[in-house]
Amino acid sequence: MGPVMPPSKKSQGSGVSVATGRNPFYRPGSLGEALQEAAVLEPPLPLPLPLTLPLPLPAVRPEDEELTSLSWLHETADLLNSFAGDAVLRSVSPPAQDPGRRTPPSLVPLGPMGRETRCGPDAKPPYSFSCLIFMAIEDAPSKRLPVKDIYGWILEHFPYFASAPTGWKNSVRHNLSLNKCFKKVDKDRSQQNIGKGSLWCIDPEYRQNLIQALKKTPYHPYSQAFTTSPTSPQAYQSISSPLLSGNTFFRKNGGVLLQVTQGVIQNGARMVSQGLFPEIRPLTINPIGSRTATDRSVLGSYCMHGDSNPPDSTTSVNNNSKQDHNYSTAKSSLLHSSPSPSPSPEQQSHHPGDSASSDIEDDDRGWPRKGVTEMLPDAACLVQHKKRLHWTKAKPRGDTLPLKKRRTEKPPESDDEEMKEAAGSLLHLAGVRACLNNITNRAAKGQREQKESLKN
DNA sequence: CCACCAGTAAACAATC
DNA sequence: TGATTGTTTACTGGTG
Structure with missing residues (x-):
């Protein structure tokens, strides 16, 4: 649990995502x-297209x-x-x-x-x-x-x-x-x-x-x-x-x-x-x-x-x-003058490399769904957003990147969890099959359409 | 409004 | 010793 920072400093974060279209x-x-x-x-562009392009068709x-x-x-x-x-x-x-x-x-x-x-x-x-x-x-x-x-x-x-x-x-x-x-x-x-x-x-x-x-x-x-x-x-x-x-x-x-x-x-x-x-x-x-x-x-x-x-x-x-460290020199000097409490056992035992290979639950879009514990935000956020206790019911977005598991949050994996994981995998496979079928159908449809257009 | 995400700032320990 | 690296917490605004 880190120290609570003055809100004035924290408020500097813009929170503006570079990836969200802004x-x-x-x-x-x-x-x-x-x-x-x-x-x-x-509206869709009708022909003619500029067919006089001086560009050779690139070979496949x-x-x-x-x-x-x-x-x-x-x-x-x-x-x-x-x-x-x-x-x-x-x-x-x-x-x-x-x-x-x-x-x-x-x-x-x-x-x-x-x-x-x-x-x-x-x-x-x-x-x-x-x-x-x-x-x-x-x-x-x-x-x-x-x-x-x-x-x-x-x-x-x-x-x-x-x-x-x-x-x-x-x-x-x-x-x-x-x-x-x-x-x-x-x-x-x-x-x-x-x-x-x-x-x-x-x-x-x-x-x-x-x-x-x-x-x-x-x-x-x-x-x-x-x-x-x-x-x-x-x-x-x-x-x-x-x-x-x-x-x-x-x-x-x-x-x-x-x-x-x-x-x-x-x-x-x-x-x-x-x-x-x-x-x-x-x-x-x-x-x-x-x-x-x-x-x-x-x-x-x-x-x-x-x-x-x-x-x-x-x-x-x-x-x-x-040329560009994350902290300014002044901040850095302050930083190093601060007292350093001894790390908690959790911190000491943390090893990020071993966290990625377990407890993945794929959702139907092929994304590893975060486990409940993985979705846990920071403790303070928990306090702030008590209603997030409902997040187990929240619709998994599945289109985001999985966060590493916090060691402190890792619960012992139960049989239920394993069953869920297996079920998730099955669902994922089903989803993949559905996608494959979808694509295949599209391809077949496309070919049919092409044939028909050729006939006409 | 809510839940979630991504970005930012910062603290701090470990390492070079 | 200072710089860099790595981890973690706390917070913000935006999005759906």
Whole structure:
């Protein structure tokens, strides 16, 4: 039980989520909003499409192809740009310091005439910290990173954080500690020289969750949801790669964080729906911030089992960790002058690495449902929200990332719990089957429709 | 209004 | 010794 802090200090937290659609690009009256409205209100685009595109159709890539360049995505970006008209993309990546290393650009939309709009490179990213960490780790060849390199990756891809208020590193660490999806692994002997701390990796068991979370993010190229059924085999082909191949994720797409406007998205989506450019995966065209069922694409629930096989080496992303610590110097000095009570036995026995492998209950969407104890908020929150005692009846959201279990809250697992877990697994399997049936039916329907249209 | 989530701040211990 | 890392608590505002 930590000391109660003065409310004045605590009130500084904004609580504004970077992942819930409050991206500055979508401020009222912004270009983004206009595009968004246009994308929503505009009726489906009739032909003709600009068929005079000077772009060769990209060949369908084998799923296991190891992409060493960003060509496919730049092609896609170019293509989207050619339809967008009102928005362009550009790379804002800093020049690669290591010539041998791929530069993972982040693409941000510019306004008309190439002028930067509210969504510049320094805009707050739409990704939650969990997603950012996930992307950072996934972008590492070894699939494991020390915190320092996670900072570096985030800084490299989101210059926003270079000038952001201090504290984001704290949030990163907070996330690593709290989120079950992230697992701390000890360094082996060859890695002892990479600095302090452990390496962090994605718990394969929860990788799905992170992918789902990422897919929910409006800007992400894989946040596509099939608002319309794919009607061609190509469409299915397109969704199977690269993410759904379950292999290295950001390695395949070059770590690109594609940020496009809704208008661009819709144009791209049209192309896909026309079956002309199956390589383009549409983003969801739902309004930013709205979470619909389609956002949680069922595809991810069963197609992606991307257990990475981390080699033993680790990457080193350039960074200056000194430039931005979570506390200011003044605060830090105060911090260290405070008395330090002896840790409780609970704290001493805590080992975060062992918490992720047990007591998972999958809900019908493939998400590990938090156990009752895991859903427990902080004790103070408990006091504040006494009505949360009803949370066992609360509808499990299932689309959030699981928190690590607090050791103090872990109850002895009873037979009932095991039964519940088994039941949950069965339900999950049933859900997967239902999803599979759904997809299969859609595919069959699409093929039927195609045949019929050919007949006509 | 409620339950929940994600972000933020902070305290503090351990480690380098 | 100071900086960094890791854990935990407490709180906030936003969302559905």
